[in-house]
Every structure is written in structure tokens, then in C-alpha cells.
Amino acid sequence: MIIRRLVLENFGPYFGKHELDLSVTPDHEVVLIYGENMRGKTSIVNAIRWCLYGSTLDRYERPIPQQRFINYDAINVGDYHMAVEITFDHQDSHYELERRIQSSVKPTSDRDLKSSVNLKKDGYLVPGGDITDVVYDILHPDIARFFLFDGEMLAQYEILLGQPTIASQKVRESIEQILGLPALTKGKEDVETLKKDAQRRQTKALDVSKQHAALTAKSQQLEAALEGVKGDLDGLRNVYSKLQEERDQLSDKLQGFGDAEAEIRELDTLEAEIGKLTTEAEEAHAECKKLIAEAWWIPATPRIAARLLELNEAIENQFSLRLRREQLSADITRLAKSVPNRVCEFCGQPLAEAVAQHLEERQKALAAQLTALPPLATDVDTLIAERRSLQAFAREDLSVRLAEAERRSVKATVDQHKRESKADAIRTRLRGHDRAEIKATQLQLENAVRQMLKVESDIATKARDEADLNQQMARLQQEIGRLPGADKRIAVEADVYSALERLLELGIDEYRDRLRLEVEAEATGIFRELTTEPRYEKLEINEQYGLRIVDDLGRTIVDKSAGAEQIVALALIGALNRCATKEGPIVMDTPFGRLDRGHREKILRFLPTLHTQVILLVQSGELEPTEAAAYLDGGLAREYRISRDESPTRSRFDPVRKVQ
């Protein structure tokens, strides 16, 4: 599908008739529409969606009343009509789709509106009853989120990385929808229904012989058991849908509280953190007190260390002096034996006179050195005793522990104060709100979601029971089919259905696994093209199609930036479009919100390869016009700017550039 032209009449901020030529060529695939905030970018996406499906959704995927889209100025001048026309090409045919609503009185709700829709295919009108089928066949609303999407909502794909929840299940279902998995799941359900029908007919056609009767009775028992399980399943599904309703009502109610709801959640988190920090601070403080009681001397540690150094030096000096004295005394004593007798003390030989004189002089010199040495201190033992007693206080570990405990105490106290200030600010803003009611609603919602998960698990268990009973029934029917008298034709029919059911069942698992690998490979290729971080090696897919970044050392990146999240989401959308069952124009609203210049450049260079038509709705804060032209590298087909007339509810399109 390629959109050629979009005409808006009194739609959103567009008063009167406004036309956008969105034609692209194979070499110029991108249409760029600039518009500052509140000028009507999102209205373009809404107009396309409304024209295709007759309804449009808000960011919580709830329908928006149509009457809200009629231009205020038009209503003020008594013009109560609104229309959108899309001209597009699809598979060699040309289509013109026009949707219109009008009212004879000033509309206050959708009940006041009369709507009409016309579709022409290759110049011929399509019958009214077939329009929805034709449009759905071209681009079904269940997969539209991957073609018409809001860049601000890309973060929703992050939920696919957490534990399965109702919200992640919805996204996963949409992904499987675009990849065509329902063709197999619904096909299996259809074949299963047909198989049961054939089995019932087969049972009825049996002769009432003894054997037949026994098998028939068994078959009836199994059928009754199956009905029972089916009844249970229906009951559980009813409970589930009631819980869904309850969840939706509670969600709506919470949304009605506006920012207060999110603030209460934040306040709860802050209060929990404050409690934890208070305990941490108290524990650290208690540890400090205990350490100070054990080690009251810690403040004197530097002086103790200095005194210990002095003592060590003094004791060392005394030991050296004593050793020197002993050595000199020993040498003098040895010479005193040799010199007076003029005989060598070692061999007993007489000494030559010159040698004897030399030894005598040596003896005198040593005696002089001994006399020159300072006297030994009398209190060395006292010094050693003092050192021993001070060493008991030189335990650095206690002072380190004390410093660490003090640091923790201070940090916890500071963090606690910061959070308390934040909490106080929130409490001030929450004045006038019934916090108890909001909290009660939050709890009810959490409870409803918990119950839904429980019921979901019960449904899965019952579904397994049903599958077991079905298998038993199939075996029994084969047995019945082999009995004489049974209708061979019905037996063949039942066998074919059973085999087809099994085939589709195996096919679903196999296809799902294959899709996952395919999406992972495509997303990795796109991601590597888009990321500016060379360490990021690949994306890894999980059971829910959530994608994690893996770096070149094989580590999963857990704390990724908001920009990286957006790149991963874009890679997922790109991969889904490449693997998709359908091709449609990609219309992206505010896609660069959280991205830096490097990523913007890479995305712009990549976009023309994504699809044959890409319509970008951007504001100047996220993309400079010069950047766009440079990086799109010739891929730009057209460029518009949304300007505002004299009234804030009157926007218009100004063509800026037409490249093709």
C-alpha cells in the first residue's frame, strides 16, 4: 500500500479543506512533515487511521470519540461536518477511500453524528458491505500499530523483557498477528471443530453391536468429559473477560486521577526507600557507637603511630649500639691475647715485630672507638614494654571500620533527607487528593491483574486436559473406524482432520520458533546499522519477542539508555516489517524524541531502506531541516511544514521541498 494523497476537511486543527501530496518514487521514499507541538502532526496519523477504520485510539489504545476531531472553528461557524480522503495504490489497483461524518445540530456526542464511507477501486464503487473487508485485507487494524506509530510509545516494547503480563501478552499477540501466526492457530481451531463434528457423525453412524455399544459408550463418556472441560474453560474465560473489564474500569479510574496516581506510586517507593535508609542509618550509627566504645582511643591513633615510630627507632638504635660494643670488645680481647706475647693467637707462631706493632696500634684504635661510643641506655626494657602496650592500640582495621560505618551513616542520612524532601514536595502536590482511594484503586487493579494471571494459568491447565481428551477421542475414533459397519467415508474424514489438526499444532510451535530466529536476525542486522556503540554485537530474542543487547564479550546489557531502548524498538519494528505478512506505509510520529545526533543520522540513512514509503512527522527540536536533507541522502521525496493561521485551531500545510 502506497498513500498518494491525503485530504483533510475540518479534521482536528485543519479548518476547511487541506490536501497533502504524499507521492513517493522508488528512489525518493521519504516524506517529511515538520510541525511544532500542538500544530497537528498526530492529527495526520489519527486522520489516516480514522479514514481506514472509522475509529482512532488514544495512547492507552482506547477509542477516541469522533465528535472530538471536528475542528472547533468549523463548529463555531455552524459547519458540523468532517471528512478525510485517502488515495492509495495497492497491488496494481488504485483506491479512493473517503469517510465523512456530519450533524444537523452542534454535536455533543457521537450519537449526534451521521457517518458515511465510500471506496472506489480502479474507478468503480465497492459495495458498502464489502468496504471493511477490502480495507482490512489491505491493512488490518490489528497490525496497524507497526505501520502507524507514535515514537513516544516505543518504550512499550520494553515490557516484553520482563515477566509476562497482560500488557506484554497484548503486544506479543500483535507481533504474532503481523507475522501471520493466527493463520495457523485459527486454522487448527477450525480443523478441530470439523474433526469433532466428523467424530460425532461417525459415532452416530455405528451399528449397535456389543462392541460398538461399548466403544460408543466410551466415546460418549469422553465426549461428556470433553464437554465438562469445555464448560470449565468457558467459565474460566468468562471470569477472565469479567476481570479484563474490571481491570479496564480500574485503569480508566486511575487515569482519571491524572498525575496524582503516578505520584502516589512514586511516594510509596520513596517512603519504602526512606524506611530502608532510616534502618541503614540507624544500623551504621549503632555500629559507630559500638566501635567507639571498643576503641575509644581511635582519635589518638595518629599520635600513637608517631610514638611507636619513635620507640621503634630508639630500640633499634640501642640494639645496634649494643651489638657494636660487643663486637669491639671481642676484637680488643682477641688482640690482647696476641700483642703482649708477640705470638699469633691462631697458629702459635711468633709474630714479626712490624706485625706486632701494627696489631698493637689496631688494639689502641679499637679501644678508642669503644670509648667514643655513647653509653647504653639503662631503660631499653622500659621502652620495649611501652612499645608492647602501644601496639595493642595500633589496630588500623578498627579505625577503617569506624570510618566506613561513619561514611555509611552519613550517606544513608543524606539520601534519606533527599528522599524526604522529594516526598514532602509530592505530599504538597497531592493535597486535595484522596490518597487512600487512589491507593485502594491501585491495589484493586493489581489484585485484578494477579487474578487474571491465575485464571490464565488455570485456562492453560484446562486446555491441556482438553488436548489429552481430544487425543484419547481420536484414538477411540480410529478404533471405531476400523469396526465393520462404520461409515468409511466419515472415518477418512475424521482421520484427515485429526492429521491436519496435529500438523497445524506442530506447525504452530515450529513456525513460532522459526519466526523468533528470523526476527532476531533481522533486528540484529538493523540494530547494528543504527547503533553508534561498536561494542554492541547483537540482539537476543526471548519467548515474548523482547530483545536484549549483547556486547562483544557476550554480556547482556541490562541498564541501557532511553536512546538505546528506542533504537532496539525501532530495530524490532523494522524487523517485523521485513518479516511481515503485509506491506504498508510507515508513518512515524515523533520518532527521534530521545535520540542524539549520531543515532538520528543513522536512522535517517536507514529509513529509505525500510519501506517504499516512509512518512515522518517531526518537530524542529528533534530534527533540524538541514540534518534531514543531508542524511536522507537523496531519499527525500517531499517536505512540508505545518503552519498556524491566525487561530490556534487553524493549521495548514506549506510545501517546502519537492525533490522528485
Next chain:
Amino acid sequence: MERSKDAAKTVLEALVPNILAGVSNEVAAEILKGEIVAEVFEVAWSCRFEDDRRNAQRRIRQLIADAIKTRQIEALP
């Protein structure tokens, strides 16, 4: 042809031999060896968005009935 449609069809066709091993009825096995899997897949694919399951079931039932009729006539002496 759409890429995912190709992939799904290939998966199903590759699984047919595994399934045939469990089919003891000769006529049923003969039918499954033919084009029936591709035809049923086409119906399932074209009805994947439809809420009206009866339409899909009616078309599949007709396909199987025609296949049985053809095989049984061929099986006659």
C-alpha cells in the same frame, strides 16, 4: 508472495511426512500426500483476520469432501 506466508507454508509442508507416519487409514494418507495441506493452508491464511470462523470451516470441509470423493472414485475397480 509475502515472506511470512512462504515461511509458514514451508514449515507445514516439511512436517507432512512426520504426520503421515501416524495415519493408518490408507485413503486419508493418500489425501494428505496430495495438495490438500497447501489448499487448507491457503484458506487458513486468507481467513486469518476474519472473525467468521464458519466461512473458513465451510471452505475447509468442502476441500476435504472433494478430496475424499476424488480418491474414493479413483480407488474403485
